[in-house]
Amino acid sequence: MCSLCGILGGNEHWADAVARPGVFTRNVERVDRRRERANRVRIANTMLARFGLTLADWQGASFVLSTRTGKSEIIEDLGHLWPAAERLCGRVCDPLDRAFIAVAEED
Amino acid sequence: MAEEIPLLTPINLLTGFLGSGKTTLLSRLLADPALSDAAVLINEFGEVGLDHHLVERIDDTMVLLQSGCLCCTVRGELADAIKDLHSKRERGLVPPFRRIVVESTGLADPFPVLSTIKADPVLRHHFRPGNVITTVDAVNGLTQLETYVESNRQAAVADRLVVTKSDLADVGVVAALSVKLRIINPDAPLALAADPAIDLAALIDERPTLRANGLQSASGFYCDGPAVLTTADGTAHASAVTSFVMTMERAVDWTAFGLWLTMLLNRHGERVLRVKGILNIVGEERPVAIHGVQHLVHTPVHMERWPDDDRHSRIVFIVDGLDVGLLKRSFEAFALDRTPVHAAGVAEEPVLQERLSSP
Numbered sequence A: 001m002c003s004l005c006g007i008l009g010g011n012e013h014w015a016d017a018v019a020r021p022g023v024f025t026r027n028v029e030r031v032d033r034r035r036e037r038a039n040r041v042r043i044a045n046t047m048l049a050r051f052g053l054t055l056a057d058w059q060g061a062s063f064v065l066s067t068r069t070g071k072s073e074i075i076e077d078l079g080h081l082w083p084a085a086e087r088l089c090g091r092v093c094d095p096l097d098r099a100f101i102a103v104a105e106e107d
Numbered sequence B: 001m002a003e004e005i006p007l008l009t010p011i012n013l014l015t016g017f018l019g020s021g022k023t024t025l026l027s028r029l030l031a032d033p034a035l036s037d038a039a040v041l042i043n044e045f046g047e048v049g050l051d052h053h054l055v056e057r058i059d060d061t062m063v064l065l066q067s068g069c070l071c072c073t074v075r076g077e078l079a080d081a082i083k084d085l086h087s088k089r090e091r092g093l094v095p096p097f098r099r100i101v102v103e104s105t106g107l108a109d110p111f112p113v114l115s116t117i118k119a120d121p122v123l124r125h126h127f128r129p130g131n132v133i134t135t136v137d138a139v140n141g142l143t144q145l146e147t148y149v150e151s152n153r154q155a156a157v158a159d160r161l162v163v164t165k166s167d168l169a170d171v172g173v174v175a176a177l178s179v180k181l182r183i184i185n186p187d188a189p190l191a192l193a194a195d196p197a198i199d200l201a202a203l204i205d206e207r208p209t210l211r212a213n214g215l216q217s218a219s220g221f222y223c224d225g226p227a228v229l230t231t232a233d234g235t236a237h238a239s240a241v242t243s244f245v246m247t248m249e250r251a252v253d254w255t256a257f258g259l260w261l262t263m264l265l266n267r268h269g270e271r272v273l274r275v276k277g278i279l280n281i282v283g284e285e286r287p288v289a290i291h292g293v294q295h296l297v298h299t300p301v302h303m304e305r306w307p308d309d310d311r312h313s314r315i316v317f318i319v320d321g322l323d324v325g326l327l328k329r330s331f332e333a334f335a336l337d338r339t340p341v342h343a344a345g346v347a348e349e350p351v352l353q354e355r356l357s358s359p
Helices: A030-051 A078-089 A100-105 B024-031 B070-089 B111-119 B141-146 B149-156 B173-184 B200-204 B254-271 B324-334 B346-359
Strands: A051-060 A062-067 A072-074 B008-017 B038-043 B060-065 B097-105 B127-138 B160-165 B190-192 B241-248 B274-281 B288-293 B311-322
Touching: A030 A051, A030 A078, A030 A100, A030 B254, A051 A072, A051 A078, A062 A078, A062 B254, A072 A078, A078 B254, A100 B324, B008 B024, B008 B111, B024 B038, B024 B097, B024 B160, B038 B070, B070 B111, B070 B274, B097 B190, B111 B127, B127 B141, B127 B200, B127 B274, B141 B149, B141 B173, B149 B173, B149 B241, B149 B274, B149 B311, B160 B173, B160 B200, B173 B190, B173 B241, B241 B324, B254 B274, B254 B311, B254 B324, B311 B324
Parallel strands: B008 B097, B008 B127, B038 B060, B038 B097, B127 B160, B160 B190
Antiparallel strands: A051 A062, A062 A072, B241 B311, B274 B288, B274 B311
């Protein structure tokens, strides 16, 4: 059961709630916020590449997750990333998968 | 007039296996001045509610949830009951309670209660999860922990462990139980209910666990290494629920860590009973404390300072049947800072000088 199901309105994901420039900011430090998002997209893409998926920032408000054939889904925050990734690529995204870890260790 | 109602009213969960003395402890807690302003929700399993007859204080702020197992009805009944209390408090129909204590049934997995508080759109703006207090019966606790997964889960998510009926059990049995509990949950302070000097207020006192001010738990640090229980032939005791501590030399990349932990919890959340840690984040002077129970991760706390000179990140995982070795490898592969660590005095400059000076 996902505790994020059934939430109305904007959600505050825990990963967005660290008092650090670019994270957990509202209307200040816009450049830092965009930089942090760009960094998140970059790191996420190194992980998602193995599943044939790419993530892109959308207007600094959402993210767009896409397959190589263009099938896409808009996600709000990290809480929705992995369930959406599994739906789009049709397999499980398991960080404890030996092959997945081995690839990351080589990088 | 009582003190002001807190912005976010804490909700304490009192859990523990069937017959482990939850209600007895609740009666004692309610008699304590620290909990004099608490509202109580009692959840009963079975057709006839009995537990509430054992609790002496019956008033407007005590609600009996009678439809049975808390985990099944949690989205409905518990949320409704808390909202109802909130509404009545706002309208002045009940005394202005400053805390809610939820007593769960002995068979409940405590996670859905915490999840409800965080997920419900109304509740999460008025309430927050407080300490989870788990009672473990000294006489039957060991057997229950060996037999019932619920019992393990209850012990694993506890912020405070209370061993009850220790006066009825052998000293050796109590010691063995304590060791077993330390393996499942190395951090939660452990109290004996039979101890006349037991500090009941400390059970609901969250300050040491928040640690925003650098305070540490009674055990020194909440990532103390777990004791290893061995069988008579000296081999480690087999148990699906294990806890382990990871200590990292390299700093943690917050962004990568967030991606990794959400990925882990998405796939294995139900088996990650607890994750607690203090992280040395890249580019941060101050440590960040993280705390999660299954799919639920609390808002990370930016601590004011490091508790001591040790700047290593430390994380405790309490997992149910996950491969510990793989989890460690996965964490190191994904969540740590990938910047290569340069040894002091890298040989780049001399090489450059050599080139410049050569004809």
